[in-house]
Amino acid sequence: MSDIQASDGTISTAPAPVSLQLARYLHTQRETIMDGQIAAAGHDDPDAVTTMVIAARRARSALSAHRPTAHREPEVHRLIEELRWFGIIVGAAHDLGVQSARLHAAVDALRPRYVRGPVRARMSTYFTARTRPAWTAARDLLASPRFPAMIEDMISEERLLRAGLVPGIDDPxxxxxxxxxxxxxxxxxxxxxxxxxxxxxxxxxxxxxxxxxxxxxxxxxxxxxxxxxxxxxxxxxxxxxxxxxxxxxxxxxxxxxxxxxxxxxxxxxxxxxxxxxxxxxxxxxxxxxxxxxxxxxxxxxxxxxxxxxxxxx
Missing domain, CATH: 1.20.120 (Four Helix Bundle (Hemerythrin (Met), subunit A))
Known part of the structure; x- marks a missing residue:
């Protein structure tokens, strides 16, 4: 925010430029992702990454809304794609867990006579076989060089936005x-x-x-x-x-x-x-x-x- 004095002498507060607001927003999402990475490292639980996935979606969506910039600026386009990839890989295990809980709850809501065969056991086997490799892939990603590289890209983009050096953000x-x-x-x-x-x-x-x-x-x-x-x-x-x-x-x-x-x-x-x-x-x-x-x-x-x-x- 900045103060603007009108012709009648009154002072009003003008909002910060869009580029600066976007930089602050990216900073918040980056902090959330980094905090989530620390939490996920200490827990063998796919739910630990939920906030990270949402933060990545927020950052990607906010950047993608500036379509001309997202298409014309290679650095912005690359960051959007990295955030997309990050969300897919890290969120897969959590999404499987949500589906497992949903379907098990649906079976539990049925009357016993409607549950024919080893339904619960088959569901458990089915989702475990898919959740384990998905969670392993998420942990491997968080420990790989690609994760800190994405964080560095976010930091670089924040700096450019704060300096007003990303074309097309403040124009429309x-x-x-x-x-x-x-x-x-x-x-x-x-x-x-x-x-x-x-x-x-x-x-x-x-x-x-x-x-x-x-x-x-x-x-x-x-x-x-x-x-x-x-x-x-x-x-x-x-x-x-x-x-x-x-x-x-x-x-x-x-x-x-x-x-x-x-x-x-x-x-x-x-x-x-x-x-x-x-x-x-x-x-x-x-x-x-x-x-x-x-x-x-x-x-x-x-x-x-x-x-x-x-x-x-």
């Missing part, structure tokens, strides 16, 4: 950036509405979720430009993201259940229970799809005002 008006992000959201919402089948609907809904996440994290990174509206918009975006997150969890669970069904079939076991669980996840995605239009419109009201976008979103 904030409303224009938000408008471009809303355009991206609008296109992906149309893809959801026109999806031809279940798989296309799941994929399109996930893409919409990612577009909304980029919009939310961009607003976080430049909050000082309009704190009240940014907070209000973020609250709305969290609501629709939660709905889409539930849809994504159900969509991923369906894929795991297909694999589990195949393994059970090959072993000559009953697949009755997996069919019940599959229908549960199908019902969940159907319910999410029904609730999405209203949640979408409510969530984007404040964002549309901030962008001064009067066309239909």
């Amino acid at each position: 008006d904030n409303a224009a950036v938000i408008g471009a992000l809303l355009d991206r959201v609008r296109v992906r919402m149309r893809a959801v509405e026109s999806a031809r089948d279940e798989d296309h609907a799941d994929a399109a809904t996930h893409e919409l979720r990612k577009a909304l996440r980029r919009l939310r994290y961009y607003l976080e990174s430049v909050r000082d430009l309009d704190p009240a509206r940014s907070d209000q918009a973020a609250d709305g975006l969290v609501a629709v993201q939660d709905l889409l997150g539930d849809n994504q969890d159900a969509a991923v669970a369906k894929h795991h259940l297909i694999q589990l069904t195949r393994e059970a079939e090959n072993a000559g076991e009953s697949t009755f229970t997996y069919g019940l669980l599959m229908q549960r996840e199908i019902d969940r995605t159907t319910a999410c799809a029904a609730a999405l239009p209203a949640a979408y419109w409510r969530s984007l009201r404040t964002v549309r005002v901030m962008a001064d976008v009067h066309n239909t979103v």
